Amino acid sequence: MEKVTRDLLTQTLLDMGVSAEFAELEIPRDEALGDLSTPVSMRLARVLKRPPTTIAGQIRESMLARGAGLFKSIDIAGQGFINLTFSDDALIAELKRLLQQQEAYCREDIGRGKRVQIEFVSANPTGPLHLGHGRGAAVGMALANLLQEVGFGVQREYYINDAGVQIEKLGQSVFARYRQLFCDEPEYPFPEDGYRGDYISELAESPEIRDFAGRSGLCYSEFKDVADTIKELSCSLMLREIKRDLTDFGVTFDSWQSERELYRSGLVQSAIAFLRSKGLIYDSEGAQWFKSAAFGDDKDRVVVKQDNQYTYFASDIAYHKQKLDRGFQEIIDLWGADHHGYIPRVSAVLQGLGLPSEGFNVLLIQMVTLLRDGRPVQMSKRAGDFVTLRELIDEIGPDTTKFLFLTRRHDTPLDIDVEKAKAQSSENPVYYVQYAYARINSIFQKAISMGIDPYEPNSISGFNEDERRLLKKALLYPMTLRSAALSREPHRIAFFLHELAGLFHPYYHKHRVITEDALLTQSRLALCNAMRIVFGHGLRILGVSIPQKM
RNA sequence: GCGCCUGUAGCUCAGUUGGAUAGAGCAACUGCCUUCUAAGCAGUGGGUCAGGGGUUCGAAUCCCUUCAGGCGUGCCA
Missing domain, CATH: 3.40.50.620 (HUPs)
Known part of the structure; x- marks a missing residue:
């Protein structure tokens, strides 16, 4: 939805002979001002040497003409902010597009295969x-x-x-620990700057090291004679541990x-x-x-x-x-x-x-x-x-x-x-987000048990104010995705999801999704489905699990 | 000494890359479970954006400076 608007603004600016890089949209702090806003006219005022409100007026006319029903209103406020408010029809059309395209709706091709x-x-x-x-x-x-x-x-x-002196020290540490533990040499000197963690003992006690020690007579060897194997074994055992930690953490x-x-x-x-x-x-x-x-x-x-x-x-x-x-x-x-x-x-x-x-x-x-x-x-x-x-x-x-x-x-x-x-x-924020997803899933289960297919809403009526706010937030999710990608800052997605959940939970508490009113139920299920898609997408990117119930 | 990062509510942190009246979570206090999940909701209190100066329509954000903390400054890895 932001992309459509941005393209529109870009076209308008190009017609005025202005570079597309000025086409910036942001979400106004106060939602009463509009759904999206752009400070572009104030930035252009200096370049075009005309008052910002005049420029804003020109942009407004052009966008209204081109927009074809996208906006309910375009207002000029303050020193020249252009505030855009989407029409209900446009929001509903966009919702349908999201439901149809699923996660693909969220993706804008920024990388172009790079x-x-x-x-x-x-x-x-x-x-x-x-x-x-x-x-x-x-x-x-x-x-x-x-x-x-x-x-x-x-x-x-x-x-x-796995090369160099650190691995050398690892090998020496394991060797020394083995001697202390298994060779009846508790006083065997430990390297000055060796690794002293408990895991060194665990390495020395591992079947792999002990097996090698048995075959090579480690208790009677100089370190340099067995260094290569000790180092390689210690290193690969340690790496195995690291891989297991990462796997359990869900990182591949x-x-x-x-x-x-x-x-x-x-x-x-x-x-x-x-x-x-x-x-x-x-x-x-x-x-x-x-x-x-x-x-x-x-x-x-x-x-x-x-x-x-x-x-x-x-x-x-x-x-x-x-x-x-x-x-x-x-x-x-x-x-x-x-x-x-x-x-x-x-x-x-x-x-x-x-x-x-x-x-x-x-x-x-x-x-x-x-x-x-x-x-x-x-x-x-x-x-x-x-x-x-x-x-x-x-x-x-x-x-x-x-x-x-x-x-x-x-x-x-x-x-x-x-x-x-x-x-x-x-009380972690992650549960707050996951819980929102699980709740939607729970609603869907209930709908299914009543013979309603929550994934295939056949008609969508209008939305109330709470729903409009929720819908708008979900539809603007790609905007966050884009800025997070461009700035290489994945944390923005985590905050977005938390904000979205912060809209969903109050809504859930205030309104029932499944009611006697079939048309209303359809509309609300459609809205929930949009939320489900966005929550699912965001959590998947963050690598966080997506619980069906909690 | 020089370089990089940081300083925002009691604590942990966001702040749309310079936008409109600075926001969350936790902690504290008050209410809400017979309904699609209370890991939730409604409400209250809490700020000299480290200090000072500058740039401009507009600064938590950019520049200068002071203060405080962290890290770096190897023919170490």
Whole structure:
């Protein structure tokens, strides 16, 4: 409905010789003013050098003439706002279109098939997922669903950092723990900066490690002799755990990319050679440097150290080059906010490889601070003191956890008081939304039991004021979807759904849907069906379950 | 020192990308279950949008500045 209006406004502006980008519609704060409004005439006043009210008058005449019954009225208010009010006939016609097209009604093709890759979570397989990863998982999944819904070709990827010193430390930690537990060496030295969480013991106790230990005589080995297998086993066991957590959280990936695989297949070497051939890598002070300063970074960055070892940056170069080689036109990475300093150099790489700077988008997932008794808890994987995603899911459920993360902008720091989250979980906003859906379903069940088909309303009469408000909100849902997609902010959908439920519940309480009046019943069922479609669509995008009853 | 993020009701957060009189949830208080689900509804109270200046028809939103918190600033990953 907003799209039809926007197209109309755009045409009107083009006829006046004005660029289409001025065609912006918004929902007035005060609904008495109208259904949609545009401040366009005030913006044009400066450009056209005419008073805003004069311009507004011209736009009004043109839109009324073109609109053909779409509007009940178009008013000019204040300093030049144009307020549009839809006619009842137009709302009903639009409702019928929604019911006919179902979820397709919600989708506007914004992506036009553009291939975009979203990489998220990508936690090192050196420990369980914590709350920050959970936030990234919820946001990344919702964003992927959202973009897919508006016409992008989306791939969801998890990058596995299974090479380098962190994995080395993981292996050492597991090795040391095994010796302490099973080799009668309780004093066996634990690595200084090893991982100390309980999960290390669990790894050491796992059948896989114990089986290998039995075969290799681990109690009599040096770490370096068994390092490769210990590391690989620990890593894959940890990854299995992570995958299980994600699955239980309802988050899935299309692709898992291993860092080690980049080295094995020679992609790191060839990527650097490629950059060198383009003159973007040079030698200095015995190291090899990438010219990132040429693309906006503060300084050039080392990719191969003096000792001939690759830096972490080297594999990231290969990784991001490979993303381009796989044909993605837009690359979205979700990173923890503590990596923000890393953005310019990766952006530099992609620009050096020919990707326009707007093709690379990093969503910084701000820190999740955990509070206990109102005081922040230091979360450190190495100290082993942190609250896992698993723990929170088990306590309050995946839907509540997701909604907790999705009712915030991703780039604002978030405090979670676990005790409060547990206490409030039964009053969580997610239930408010799900409950609305379940109630509609319940009405439909009742209708069916009475021999009425709620999905096939054959006639729709007029609507009262409450119904009009509800209907209008549902019909304008695509507007939220569009802005959420364009701004890459899935949380807007969560808030929309909560607002829609906030209209539905009072309506439900005030009016009966199924009454003696057959025509009225048909109309109200049609309205409920529209709500059902929108709630279902929104919840599906957020990755939240859609309960038929509660 | 420099860079990025943040500061909105007692708490946790939105605020349509510069629009009209700043909004929700939780917490507190008062009512409402014989009806299609009370995980609900109706109502009450709660604000110097961190402070100051600027830009313009119009600022919580943009610019400058001060204050406060977080993060970053490796030939670590």
